[in-house]
Amino acid sequence: MSKKVLIVGGVAGGASAAARLRRLDEEAHIVMFERDPYISFANCGLPYYIGGSIQDRSKLLVQTPEAMHKRFNIDVRIESEVVSIDPVNKKVRVESKERGSYEESYDALILSPGAKPIRPNSPGIESSKIHMLRNIPDTDKIKTKVAAEGTRSAVVIGGGFIGVEMAENLREAGLEVSLIEAGPQILAPFDTEMSSILAKELDEHGVNLIFSDMVQGFAEVGEQIEVQLASGTVLQSDMVLLAIGVSPDTSFLKDSGLEFGPRGHILVNERMETNLDQVYAVGDAVEVVDFVNGTKTAIPLAGPANKQGRIVADNVSGLGTTYKGSQGTSIIKVFGVTGASTGNNEKTLQRLGLPYHVIYVHPSSHATYYPGATPISMKLIFDPKGTVLGAQAVGYSGVDKRIDDIATVIRFRGTVTDLTELELSYAPPYSSAKDPVNMAGFAAENILKGMTTVFVPKDLEGRDNNNTILVDVRSEIEHAYGHIEGSINIPVDDLRGRLAELDPSKEIWVYCQVGLRGYTASRILQQKGFRVKNLTGGYKTYQLSNYSPKKKDSLTPNAGISAARKEIAATGAPTGTDTSNGTGTSTAAANTNATAFASNFSASVSATANQEWNLTPDSVLDACGLCCPGPLIQVKMSMDPLLDGQVLKVTASDPGFYEDIKAWARMSKHTLLQLTKLPTGMIEAYLRKGIPADSIPTGAQPVQTSNASTMVVFSGDLDKAIASFIIANGAASSGKKVTMFFTFWGLNIIRKDEKVPVNKNFIGKMFGAMMPRGSRKLTLSNMNMMGMGSKMIRSVMKNNNVSSLEELIQMAVDQGVEIVACQMSMDLMGITREELIDGVGIGGVGYYLGQADQSSHNLFI
Numbered sequence: 001m002s003k004k005v006l007i008v009g010g011v012a013g014g015a016s017a018a019a020r021l022r023r024l025d026e027e028a029h030i031v032m033f034e035r036d037p038y039i040s041f042a043n044c045g046l047p048y049y050i051g052g053s054i055q056d057r058s059k060l061l062v063q064t065p066e067a068m069h070k071r072f073n074i075d076v077r078i079e080s081e082v083v084s085i086d087p088v089n090k091k092v093r094v095e096s097k098e099r100g101s102y103e104e105s106y107d108a109l110i111l112s113p114g115a116k117p118i119r120p121n122s123p124g125i126e127s128s129k130i131h132m133l134r135n136i137p138d139t140d141k142i143k144t145k146v147a148a149e150g151t152r153s154a155v156v157i158g159g160g161f162i163g164v165e166m167a168e169n170l171r172e173a174g175l176e177v178s179l180i181e182a183g184p185q186i187l188a189p190f191d192t193e194m195s196s197i198l199a200k201e202l203d204e205h206g207v208n209l210i211f212s213d214m215v216q217g218f219a220e221v222g223e224q225i226e227v228q229l230a231s232g233t234v235l236q237s238d239m240v241l242l243a244i245g246v247s248p249d250t251s252f253l254k255d256s257g258l259e260f261g262p263r264g265h266i267l268v269n270e271r272m273e274t275n276l277d278q279v280y281a282v283g284d285a286v287e288v289v290d291f292v293n294g295t296k297t298a299i300p301l302a303g304p305a306n307k308q309g310r311i312v313a314d315n316v317s318g319l320g321t322t323y324k325g326s327q328g329t330s331i332i333k334v335f336g337v338t339g340a341s342t343g344n345n346e347k348t349l350q351r352l353g354l355p356y357h358v359i360y361v362h363p364s365s366h367a368t369y370y371p372g373a374t375p376i377s378m379k380l381i382f383d384p385k386g387t388v389l390g391a392q393a394v395g396y397s398g399v400d401k402r403i404d405d406i407a408t409v410i411r412f413r414g415t416v417t418d419l420t421e422l423e424l425s426y427a428p429p430y431s432s433a434k435d436p437v438n439m440a441g442f443a444a445e446n447i448l449k450g451m452t453t454v455f456v457p458k459d460l461e462g463r464d465n466n467n468t469i470l471v472d473v474r475s476e477i478e479h480a481y482g483h484i485e486g487s488i489n490i491p492v493d494d495l496r497g498r499l500a501e502l503d504p505s506k507e508i509w510v511y512c513q514v515g516l517r518g519y520t521a522s523r524i525l526q527q528k529g530f531r532v533k534n535l536t537g538g539y540k541t542y543q544l545s546n547y548s549p550k551k552k553d554s555l556t557p558n559a560g561i562s563a564a565r566k567e568i569a570a571t572g573a574p575t576g577t578d579t580s581n582g583t584g585t586s587t588a589a590a591n592t593n594a595t596a597f598a599s600n601f602s603a604s605v606s607a608t609a610n611q612e613w614n615l616t617p618d619s620v621l622d623a624c625g626l627c628c629p630g631p632l633i634q635v636k637m638s639m640d641p642l643l644d645g646q647v648l649k650v651t652a653s654d655p656g657f658y659e660d661i662k663a664w665a666r667m668s669k670h671t672l673l674q675l676t677k678l679p680t681g682m683i684e685a686y687l688r689k690g691i692p693a694d695s696i697p698t699g700a701q702p703v704q705t706s707n708a709s710t711m712v713v714f715s716g717d718l719d720k721a722i723a724s725f726i727i728a729n730g731a732a733s734s735g736k737k738v739t740m741f742f743t744f745w746g747l748n749i750i751r752k753d754e755k756v757p758v759n760k761n762f763i764g765k766m767f768g769a770m771m772p773r774g775s776r777k778l779t780l781s782n783m784n785m786m787g788m789g790s791k792m793i794r795s796v797m798k799n800n801n802v803s804s805l806e807e808l809i810q811m812a813v814d815q816g817v818e819i820v821a822c823q824m825s826m827d828l829m830g831i832t833r834e835e836l837i838d839g840v841g842i843g844g845v846g847y848y849l850g851q852a853d854q855s856s857h858n859l860f861i
Contacts, residue, residue: 002027006106008082010039013283014112016309022072024317030074035081038136046139051169085256087276108278108316115246115284124218129225130240151238158243159186178208189341196547197394201337209549248285261287270322272312282308291325292344299326329407340403343390359443360537362514363436365398368625370428374653374681380440386415396681405437416444454536457545468507473521492517511535617649624653644690663850708737710852711859716745717781725808732815739851743822758832767830
């Protein structure tokens, strides 16, 4: 007699189980119930259909009921919802659109109900303008809304995989997009510093990122909807996409006798069997074993669900196959960047109290001498015995295969030594003789063998300045362009001759750009008797750890194009005829679909530039694979032999080159004709040697140094603050471009008066308590007299009709004075962006040097 098997739910787990079961047992009577009209669809592809990357809707349908029945002889019943099960009598109750309510018996039951989007009980949550994405009908509704006339903006709530993919695709579809994440980062499988690369990509493509803020409620306002945040911020948009996570869709099973985990997931053993006889469960609704650490977890991914479907079919057929657990290998595309992870991250291991080591490497995707190499940032986590626990990687190319290599090693309980010994395919267009995976293994093995001791960026917070020396072993130009505060500069090539400058009684902490020169320096010092640590991943990892998204004061559907064109114009590159509509965005740009920006930015800018410039280069430089300052050094060497007016074309892969080349062109008195970020992640620049005024078209003139003024405001004294803003306002009123760079105690001048609730470490809280909060609490540098002096000078200013400091600050903002806070000083003093007054920009020493180079004078106050 044939076995009757009921399957509840299709898509990944259920459909896979049905197909495998039929291949194993031609005589089985297989019935599949699906609540929706579609039994198997590409749910991971839904965001890309909404964004337009997938044009044909029918390609989302992996299997239709008719095709499934014809090929596999499966009784598929769509629009049929199983509402309860009776394990004693082995029956299920079904509510069917076609048949009504009825019972169906089974010999074996496979549950694959999946997970449903979490819908919080917030005020206004029932608004029709709030959407969630789970299935084809949801997709159709969102697609219709996005395409509707008048839909220009969207708010995405949740920074998980669905939220990030929807933010990207809504932006691709031409909308202005804000993404709200209650936590401090997007994409929880990644650690913060690695996810920051992906956040930066969203940021640079015009997505407004809001972290550490929770939604309190919604309210419809005319044709739009307001999103009210805990911080008091209110966002208004045409639609909301809710993607704050998923929960197992198991409420219909609550009275069945099944055992559930603490979050409602069905408990199963390694054969995917539940506690009920002949009842199995697979997919997003089940609790599984974390393959790395052995604890119970839930990992809602398509790959594990498909594998579980196959395994459960084997066990229904008596083959005895087991599921050994999930390690959470996942990957995501964020515009041009790819991020992937596998195994456990630091947050998980810390929560479980498990010991581990971490290393970072920043290799190139393939041999740097072959064109097109791009950087990959990789993080490897391993235990004290060398067993690989997890890995994360972000880059433009080759990320997937590196994480897949490491995922395979994890599956076989491999070690970092196994990574060093992997023999991977190599040819210059595809990899390097030492593959990035091998390089990660080498770096990890050096730690286990005692060849080096490393520290990570967060360790700098607790560094004992009295008993350690922080040494930057990069070149002088790299150190000048940006460094960790408190470090001295001794280039690694000079280190052997300058050992006398280091105190052997103190521990030496060294760093370079990506960790390699630091390792070399640590080996020199260690063999000379010094105690030494090296910053793994170098200054590049330090920068990743200190990323925060830019605050966007206003958004437009094409903000990315407008900002990019303004940036290029500011460095001497033509942007075409000015057709400003008075909003800072050209009429042409305002009517351009943002998809053109996201997918074909280079074409839109190049076409404009070529109308005014002959961009046929006289020399070509491939700087791909080089890290800062390598590309700039190569640019200088290539520009030096050129004649005035000749053009150099540069291609670079270092993401920082996009900003660096603009500052370099200004400081070196060359003209940046065109600057482009290509979809592949490459940066392409055309530079003309010199800046002959009679040959530069209107709109391409660089900023004249005689018409700009910069000042560094170091002091936080009231009298010096007043003097600073009087000078700044005077210069601005005379037509000068004024930049004020606030650092250290000067940051107190531009702090908000009111207390802002932000998360800080102990040092940050201590500084915050000691320092004056805002301009109204500043003291005089002399004759302060316990605050009486400050009150007296303010009274004298008022009686003599001199504007107060607060009025001077507002006047400067109104005149267009650029107020910039030093990021490094903010980090050291525990001041966050949210604590600063509105309109303040964030910059580093590189930005300041670029502005100072354009100035006729520079003041230090």
